Amino acid sequence: MSRIDFKQVHKRYAPGLPTTIKNANLVIADGEFCVFVGPSGCGKSTLLRMVAGLEDITEGDLLIGGERVNDLPPAQRGVAMVFQSYALYPHMTVAENMAFGLRVKGVAKPEIERKVKEAANILQLAPLLDRQPKALSGGQRQRVAIGRAIVTEPKVFLFDEPLSNLDAALRVQTRLEIAKLHHDIGSASMIYVTHDQVEAMTLADKIVLLHAGKLVEERGSIAQVGSPMTLYHRPASLFVAEFIGSPKMNVLPATMVSAEAAQCLIDVSGVRVQVAVDARHIAAGAKLSLGFRPEHVGLDASAAGAGLPVLVRHVERLGDVSLLYVDYGKAYAHVLTVRVEGSVRPAVGTQLELKLRPENLHLFDEAGLACTRTVELPE
Ligand SMILES: Nc1ncnc2c1ncn2[C@@H]1O[C@H](COP(=O)(O)OP(=O)(O)OP(=O)(O)O)[C@@H](O)[C@H]1O
Numbered sequence: 617m618s619r620i621d622f623k624q625v626h627k628r629y630a631p632g633l634p635t636t637i638k639n640a641n642l643v644i645a646d647g648e649f650c651v652f653v654g655p656s657g658c659g660k661s662t663l664l665r666m667v668a669g670l671e672d673i674t675e676g677d678l679l680i681g682g683e684r685v686n687d688l689p690p691a692q693r694g695v696a697m698v699f700q701s702y703a704l705y706p707h708m709t710v711a712e713n714m715a716f717g718l719r720v721k722g723v724a725k726p727e728i729e730r731k732v733k734e735a736a737n738i739l740q741l742a743p744l745l746d747r748q749p750k751a752l753s754g755g756q757r758q759r760v761a762i763g764r765a766i767v768t769e770p771k772v773f774l775f776d777e778p779l780s781n782l783d784a785a786l787r788v789q790t791r792l793e794i795a796k797l798h799h800d801i802g803s804a805s806m807i808y809v810t811h812d813q814v815e816a817m818t819l820a821d822k823i824v825l826l827h828a829g830k831l832v833e834e835r836g837s838i839a840q841v842g843s844p845m846t847l848y849h850r851p852a853s854l855f856v857a858e859f860i861g862s863p864k865m866n867v868l869p870a871t872m873v874s875a876e877a878a879q880c881l882i883d884v885s886g887v888r889v890q891v892a893v894d895a896r897h898i899a900a901g902a903k904l905s906l907g908f909r910p911e912h913v914g915l916d917a918s919a920a921g922a923g924l925p926v927l928v929r930h931v932e933r934l935g936d937v938s939l940l941y942v943d944y945g946k947a948y949a950h951v952l953t954v955r956v957e958g959s960v961r962p963a964v965g966t967q968l969e970l971k972l973r974p975e976n977l978h979l980f981d982e983a984g985l986a987c988t989r990t991v992e993l994p995e
C-alpha cells in the first residue's frame with residue numbers, strides 16, 4: 617500500500633539549467649525507512665518534494681502504492697511532510713496545531729481529539745497540549761510538527777532534515793523518537809533526508825546516496841542503494857567510499873602488479889600490498905586507488921600484512937579514541953588518518969609502520985569503480 621516506485625525519473629528546473637535528477641530508478645518497500653543522503657545540492661529535497669507533489673516531474677513515473685501519482689495533487693497522495701523549520705502556528709496551542717489539518721478536512725471533533733491524544737502519547741507531548749509553541753523547546757516543537765503529520769495517518773512520511781535545527785543532545789533524543797515512531801507505525805513508509813552520516817546509518821533500512829556535479833551527467837543521480845552495512849563494507853565506487861564513514865576513508869594512488877581470483881598484488885609508492893579483491897579485469901601496470909578506513913589500520917609492527925612507513929604529524933585525543941594524522945609516500949605527499957585506542961599517543965615526528973590486512977582494503981579502478989571484495993563481510 618505504501619510502496620514507492622521511481623521509474624526513470626528526471627528533473628530539470630528550467631530549460632538551459634543542468635539536470636538536477638537523472639535516471640532515478642528506485643523502489644521503497646512497504647513500511648521501509650529509506651534515507652536520502654548526498655552532498656549539498658545533489659537533489660535530495662527535490663526528490664522528496666516530487667513525492668510530496670510539491671515539484672513537477674519532468675520525465676518518468678512516480679508510483680505510490682502502485683498508482684501513478686505524477687498528476688495527483690499533494691492532498692490526495694496520502695503523504696505527510698515534516699520540514700527542518702517546524703512552521704507551527706504561533707497563536708495556536710500544541711493541540712490546535714496538531715488538529716488543524718483534520719479540522720480543515722472537516723473531520724468530526726471526537727475523532728480529532730482521539731487522534732491528537734494518540735499522537736501526543738506516542739511523542740510524549742500529552743502534558744504540553746495546552747501550551748503555545750513559544751513556550752516549547754526546539755525539540756518539543758519538532759515533535760509537534762511530527763505529531764501534526766501523524767494525525768493525518770499518512771501512507772508515507774517525508775522528513776527533510778527534521779533535526780538540523782536542534783542541538784547535539786536533542787538530535788540524539790529526537791532521532792531515537794523517530795526510530796521508535798517507525799517501529800510503532802510499521803505500515804507507513806518513511807523517506808528521510810539528511811546530511812548527517814550517523815542519522816543515515818542508524819535510522820535507515822535502506823540508504824540512497826546521490827551523486828552531485830558532473831557525476832550526475834556521467835552516471836545518473838543515484839550512486840548506490842543498499843543497507844547501511846552494504847554501503848560501509850561494499851561501496852560501489854570511490855565516491856560512495858569517501859562519502860560514507862567518518863573520519864573518511866584514506867585513499868592512495870597505486871598500480872596493478874598481478875591479479876588472481878581471490879586477491880591481487882598492487883604497488884603503493886614502492887610498497888607491495890596484497891588486497892582481497894577480484895581484480896582480474898584490470899591489466900598489470902594500470903592505475904588504481906587503494907582505500908582503507910582509519911579504523912582498519914594496525915600499528916603493531918610485528919603483525920602480518922604490508923607495512924606503510926609513515927611520519928606522525930598531529931594527534932587528536934578524543935578520550936575513547938585518538939586520531940593520528942600521518943604523512944606517507946615520496947616527500948610525504950599524502951596525509952592519512954588512523955583511528956586508534958585513546959591511550960595511544962605517539963609523539964609528533966615519530967616514524968610508524970601502518971599495517972594493512974588484505975581483507976580490510978578496497979580497490980578502485982581508474983574510473984573509480986570498486987573491485988569486488990572476496991572476503992566474507994557482515995550484512
Ligand atoms: N526552484 C528551483 N529552481 C531552480 N533550481 C533549483 C530549484 N530548487 C532547487 N534547485 C537546484 O536543484 C539542485 C538540487 O537542489 P535540492 O534542494 O534538491 O538539493 P539538496 O540535495 O536538498 O541540497 P541541501 O543538502 O543543500 O538541502 C540545486 O542545484 C539547486 O540549486
Ligand SMILES: [Mg+2]
Binds near residue numbers: 660
Ligand atoms: Mg535539501
